[in-house]
Amino acid sequence: MTQTNTLEQLDFAQNNLEKHSVNIHKFGGSSLATPECLERVVSIICRHCQLNDIIVVSANGKTTDLLLSLQQLALSGEPLDTSLALLSEQQTALIYALLNAENAGRLAGEFEQDLNRLVAWLAEDPAVFESDILALGEIWSARLLSALLNERICASYYLDARDFLVIDNPRDCRVDNPVSKANLQNCRRGQKLAVITGFICKDHAGNSCTLGRNGSDYSATIFASLLSAKNVTLWTDVDGIYSADPRVVPSARKLHRLPNAVARELGRLGNPVLHKKTLQPLTGSIGGAASHLHVASSFDVQAAATEIGEFGQIARQELSVTHLNDLLLVTCEALQGDVLADIVAEFSPVYSDQKSGQLVILASQQKALTDALAVLGAQLTVTPVSLIAAVGYQVALRLDIYGRFKRALKNDRVLRFFNSEEQHSIIALLPQETTPELLNKVHHEIVKDARHIGLVVAGLGNIGQRFLELLPGQLSRIPALENVHLVGLVSSKKALIQPDGLEVNSALADFSAQATDYTNGELLDWLKHHPYDEMILVDITPSEAFSRLYGEFFDLGIHVIGANKWAASAGTDIYHELKNKAGKSGSLWLGNTTVGAGLPVNYALDDLLGSGDQITEISGVFSGTLSWLFEHYDAQKPFSVLLKEALAQGITEPDPREDLSGRDVQRKLLILARAAGFELSLEDINCQNLVPESLQELGTEAFLQQAAGLDAYFLQQYQQANEKNACIRYIARFSSQQGKVKAGVSLELLAVEHAFANLTPCDNIFQIKSHWYQDNPLIIRGPGAGRDVTAGGLHSDLVTACRQLVNKQHQVTLKGIN
Template identity: 85%
Template sequence: MTQTNTLDQVDFAQNNLEKHSVNVHKFGGSSLATPECIERVIAIIRQHCQLDDIIVVSANGKTTDLLLSLHQLALSGEPLDSSLTLLQEQQSALIFALLNDGNAGRLARELAQDVKQLVAWLAQDPLAFESDILALGEVWSARLLSALLNERICGSYYLDARDFLVINNARECRVDNALSKAHLASRRQGQKLAVITGFICKDETGHSCTLGRNGSDYSATIFASLLSAKNVTLWTDVDGIYSADPRVVPSARKLHRLPNAVAQELGRLGNPVLHKKTLQPLTDNIGGSSHLHVASSFDVKAAATEIGEFGQIARQELSVTHLNDLLLVSCEALKASASAELIARLSPVYSDKKQGQLVILASEQQALTSALAVLGTEVTFTPVSLIAAVGYQVALRLDIYGRFKRALKNDRVLRFVNSEHEHSIIALLPQETTAELLNKVHHEIVKDARHLGLVVAGLGNIGQRFLELLPGQLSRVPALENVHLVGLVSSSKALIHTDGLDVGSALTDFNEQATDYTNQELLGWLKHHPYDEMILVDITPSEAFSFLYDKFFDLGIHVIGANKWAASADTQTYRTLKAKAAKSGSLWLGNTTVGAGLPVNYALDDLLNSGDDIMEISGVFSGTLSWLFEHYNAEKPFSGLLKEALAQGITEPDPREDLSGRDVQRKLLILARAAGFELALEDINCQNLVPKSLQKLSTEAFLQQADELDGYFEQQYQQAKEKNACIRYIARFSLEQGKVKAGVSLEVLADDDAFASLTPCDNIFQIKSLWYQDNPLIIRGPGAGRDVTAGGLHSDLVKACQQLVNKQHQVTLKGIN
């Protein structure tokens, strides 16, 4: 992979920078409105741009509106003084707030000359110079940003797009690609950042033209097409494209990835962020190889929406859009073949040649009337609106089509129609589309469209079983309907596929395709994942991997962990992790850290959430020690029984891990914390069943000398037997008179004790609380095993998905309001 340098990584004295693909970054007016906004833009450029990239700018803030106002005042003969003063003061304020004295003085003098020219145009012929007047906003914006980049970051120059961008006329805005490309190439300067005016261009006769409202977005994709740019980022006032206008539909969700065709349809049908022509240059001229990103300059950390060519998961995205102020046009002349050119020129929202009908924007009525007047036929205009479900070939998805119709069954609908490429279902309404209707349809169409990415770390015995169960779970558990397996991670290799892995062959694909990875590469991918939520299932036993949890939580990643290390970390680390998870809204579920699939953590959560207080937790927490002491009767040496358990895979490869009690100690700490107590590992007394003489030996040496264990355990057994009792390794936590007592040790228990008679390998958990005092709550069952542990992880996954399905992210709206 070719390494490229962003501007905060580049030594600008270095002249031998490697070649890289050009990227285009466009900043809208609200992103450049104030000194504070421009400072954010400078920071974005420093972090995200490379030398030779292209920066496209709109006019600062409301400058274009002020210029339009001046133009209207001049046409009506009203005084211009106050508006001119306001315009010049606003531009001067930006200049002197951002630039050093020398540059500020120079730009102020150039501004004064421009204002003098503006006054002359307004006095001479406002209509003739309308485009020149409106172009000033972009020129001032580009000139200021380029000067600021020269001061702060790197060499920069600004270009007036009218010096190279040529279109056929202002109505069609068809670009002369060959001529424009040649002119742009002749004006570019190497190893510098170009700041280019958006919105403006010139026609074939050399006159200034504009590309219409939101034309700067169109400019950016035109420049990207001319330069075969790899990526175009539209830095705007919202952090992406949503499933509906978030100003109207509060439950709208971000669409992280959109196929080009769907984005084009959204732009055509009224999406508030996408201009209908924006994507055209990218798809028409370079075959869709460039991707478009919509990001927020006000919230750089928020994931952007990416538009390009993607696989099946992105094609499942759904959204609802609407347009009011439309006209249904009926005219016999529209049935004729001669109407084809007219239809192509107007690009109507909908056309039906057989019926002789078009649906156009109300603002296009005059132009259409003039065109049809030549034909001398009667025209009927009927006010209408539309509401549409938009998605990849959505018209062919009968379930969506049915839900769309059902959502509108109580509303008057003139007709349902499909778009030409089947990417939208449109309902034409004889009345305005209201906010209530839009919310209702959105709820019906988009309610189950949240996409959850799933990464599984740890592909050992339990991890493999988890993946074996996954296909069946996805097919039969409704909460998992939109879960997509996108990554498998082992200790050294990873297979990440943004468009999803085949759950049926994931392990085979991993063995054939996985590559080495670093933690930074894994975190980098997770940072930019294109899903509504990302869930990582940690089935590793690795303490090192648990050190990544704080980074996962910083990124808003949800963690389901069988890994005990993080949940039993030192107190400060544990507090930090809990605080980070709470701050980012990350779920952290770990039922399988204790008791495999037994719902002990769930029980504690339920009691606490119901208002109960936990006073004691005790039990047999180790399946290995449960097996050993249920079987041990002193008829054979304890060391022989231990080796038998090792041979059956019941113990760890080094049985001292089980006999040390450390695993039970950690489990008790996890449960005590889950019960609401702040406890550290050192607060729990732990009896190590391995004599000191055997603790530091190699595993092989320990097993050779394991018979040194026999005398102690035989003595403990015989002493208990004399009392009609037994020995068991017990974990106990209690709160007595405000004092916490906790420990794990070998205890002598009466034969009728609840912990005395278990099925070998079973765990048992006893919980005493305000509600369960005289008759404690007991949870008992297998505390180990690949099926129950994998099942416990799936239980956590379902719980997480149920909690996330209705989670809403706050939409940050700036200038769009």
């Protein structure tokens, strides 16, 4: 949804708003519990809703529990005064805390009328009026939120769902679609935002009914079906659906995308977020449209939601563990044929088996089942049981998972293992409760390697192409990359983003055929909503402009592997800001290939510092181009001729002055000095530009035509060196002695036996002195450029990042815990 379609932009033409597809936003009781919670909800609606969307609400906080307790008190003949006073106090406190005096007075008057009606129902027949009593919570919630929106944001009205939603009977809650749809169309008002009660409805006789506890989620998806809504968002107190109940399993990981069938199975088997009927309207079972369901936290709007819908193979690899206690294993000879079919249709048991005459039901269903079988004169036995299940797409057909599930339970009593009908779960029936310890043990065995990492590659030049050529082999043989998925390719102008993953063997060809123009804003928006546990962006561009996006990448928790030197050598303030952002969000920022291609220079510095050593000097030949030039230059041919030969071989930059200026070496020395723990800026490093001022401002072609202007200087330098039995090399030097820092890059005369004097052309050499390596410095030498070694260095960083991320845990945003 674009920003111009939200309620923050009410000056947008209203008739245009009406053309957009409807979205449903449902807010649960915990999201509406206090004035602070309601303020957050108003902010969410303002930022995420269109005028023609539907807001669905539960009762505020624990209002439904309080109404139910009042009904129970009335049934038992106990006094109601204390509970009624508490109910009145809670509701009026919300009203007066949020609304202006005029609106608060009006709503308080309407609430007082409802309270009188409630007292009358409780006195007359609390059992008959149960649904009317429980419906009051949603009415109060919808009325208050609508009044708040009218006062703060936009024109709004509230709807009692009983005015349009008709079901066949309270037991099955099957919706009469044609009647309900027509009723809803008649109830809606143009140019106003609708707030509708969840949980409640009516039957064909006009009697109030409810959709069961937690039925407001079901209401939201019913309304989505009736209106062919594009998306349904359930705003709750947890930021998504997890691989286990995060209140019990601290290592549970968020499931970013779930196939519909898997989500239905999770709801059936006790997932604490998903109501078992919620998905029915979205999957066509009552005529629903192809909507996607999102589970998001109203307490942490920035956290990525879990999305439920139809996805590709990556989402189908997700695994989770769920459990249910308070179950009963019922054995009865009458549970055969039509009798069993009728019982299954009425009670939706977790498990049924005609051969053994058994089924598993919720303990709360025992009386109703006993009554149903008593009519047949059947005897039954009941055994308390629990279940624990591994859930995932076709998980029962995955022998490795099946084996791990059974091994995790090998020391526990298991009555039987069985699979769900659609093979989306493996279930163990236990004669004892499923304990938190057992749930954590099984979760560890099943979900331990299911963490998914998305990979976006920016920069598809020579090195980027080689990186991608190496990727299939790396993914197949490096265990740390097992769950890495290439999901995006980005060039300077075009991008190909595929959330379900690109085929790595044909990624470049697919990019050529399918990539489209993009803006940085579009790229950031996709990264903001990516469906992975972690996202790594590999920046192989030379672009300073692209490096300016790093701060926003880090704000989104994106990890960056960069061969791009611009960010790591940026101004001191910018550099520290980037480091702080990366640290705050937990983003990794690896850049070993910014200096020395694939040579482990940064790794060596990190290791020394991490081990307690202190760096005192860094020096060497940091430019593969300048290394080649000065290893070959012997004054037998003019320097300008040698330079053009290097250009023709692709050794120099397209404009060789980029190499001769020393700026690249200067930046590399800055990066290494910072990696060694020193506060330094580019201006602190003296840089000798090897290009005369007379040639610096020319165009590239003009420079090449006048390149002979370089020859006299280099000939002179060579001759002076030769006279001293020395050679010339372009050297970077940094030192820190007694608190004084000295840094510079320049052409130097070196003894022919010096370590920097005899390199293989294009090699880099790095000499590191430290407290541990003072008399005998550490030297790292090897190719400092080249597509293979640079691509290899990037893959080294990728493996390092994935190994660090494999055990990373995200904080679960759960009200009452965090």
